[in-house]
Amino acid sequence: MIIRCWGSRGSIAVSGKDTLRYGGDTTCLEVESIEGDILVLDAGTGIRRLGNRLKKDGVKTVHILFTHAHWDHIIGFPFFKPLFDPQMKIFLYGGRVSHAPVTDFVKKTMCSPTFPIPMDEVHATVESKEIAEESFQIQNLTITPICLNHPNGGFGYKITEDQTSFVFLTDNELNFSHPGGYPRDTYVSFAENSDLLIHDAEFCPDEYKATRGWGHSCYTDVTQLAIDAQVKTLGLFHHNQDRTDEDLDHILQECRNEIQAKKSSVVCTGVKQGDVFQL
Numbered sequence: 001m002i003i004r005c006w007g008s009r010g011s012i013a014v015s016g017k018d019t020l021r022y023g024g025d026t027t028c029l030e031v032e033s034i035e036g037d038i039l040v041l042d043a044g045t046g047i048r049r050l051g052n053r054l055k056k057d058g059v060k061t062v063h064i065l066f067t068h069a070h071w072d073h074i075i076g077f078p079f080f081k082p083l084f085d086p087q088m089k090i091f092l093y094g095g096r097v098s099h100a101p102v103t104d105f106v107k108k109t110m111c112s113p114t115f116p117i118p119m120d121e122v123h124a125t126v127e128s129k130e131i132a133e134e135s136f137q138i139q140n141l142t143i144t145p146i147c148l149n150h151p152n153g154g155f156g157y158k159i160t161e162d163q164t165s166f167v168f169l170t171d172n173e174l175n176f177s178h179p180g181g182y183p184r185d186t187y188v189s190f191a192e193n194s195d196l197l198i199h200d201a202e203f204c205p206d207e208y209k210a211t212r213g214w215g216h217s218c219y220t221d222v223t224q225l226a227i228d229a230q231v232k233t234l235g236l237f238h239h240n241q242d243r244t245d246e247d248l249d250h251i252l253q254e255c256r257n258e259i260q261a262k263k264s265s266v267v268c269t270g271v272k273q274g275d276v277f278q279l
């Protein structure tokens with residue numbers, strides 16, 4: 001399994017010299033299976049460049065899994081060029097948020113009067129599948145969804161291929177209780193022994209005093225989760241829009257120091273746009 005990051009910024013896309021290394025596009029990850037099947041996690045602004053790459057490579061089938069319907073996870077969808085390729089088959093997967101499937105909200109990003117081209121004018125074949133909290137297969141990949149602890153709900157995912165597992169928990173608050181979410185220990189069990197855990201690490205402890213309940217985790221809580229779950233690699237994700245590259249380097253160093261102090265073997269990284277993880 002190969003995981004490529006096309007956007008790791010949270011909340012809103014950013015640009016400028018202070019964010020060149022970690023990047024400014026919002027959530028979009030590509031998962032490529034051993035057989036070459038392409039799964040996409042979320043359609044933040046990063047999906048635009050991924051769409052261009054898929055078009056160039058002649059990929060004709062793609063599966064897009066959505067975590068939830070907040071703007072930063074769906075806003076790039078209308079700019080995904082494979083939508084305008086008549087040979088393209090696009091499968092959309094997501095759970096129910098606010099009494100409607102998340103895929104309904106995705107399609108509404110292409111809706112009058114906020115977007116000029118309606119969804120029924122795209123050329124690709126687009127199918128939506130509503131999923132629940134039970135495992136399903138996409139070719140050789142096993143996908144296990146878990147409810148996120150986040151305002152308006154959503155799903156995190158464990159993706160398993162043979163003995164390899166990748167856990168993606170973005171927009172997940174470990175130290176608070178949102179409707180439909182789980183206590184922290186449930187996420188520890190879910191991520192246990194995974195090869196890669198990519199988790200929302202939006203806030204610093206100081207900020208978190210004022211932002212508790214907003215649906216995002218403090219990086220100290222995420223580090224402890226990774227240590228307790230004994231994951232191989234932890235990727236800090238959903239970087240705050242005001243965080244510079246230098247700020248993120250400091251956060252990463254602090255997490256690494258904590259891991260070392262606790263004598264854990266977790267490898268910690270700050271997920272950058274352009275990163276590739278080969279599991």
Ligand SMILES: [Zn+2]
Binds near residue numbers: 010011070072073
């Ligand atoms: Zn988000």
Ligand SMILES: [Zn+2]
Binds near residue numbers: 068070150171215
């Ligand atoms: Zn969110």
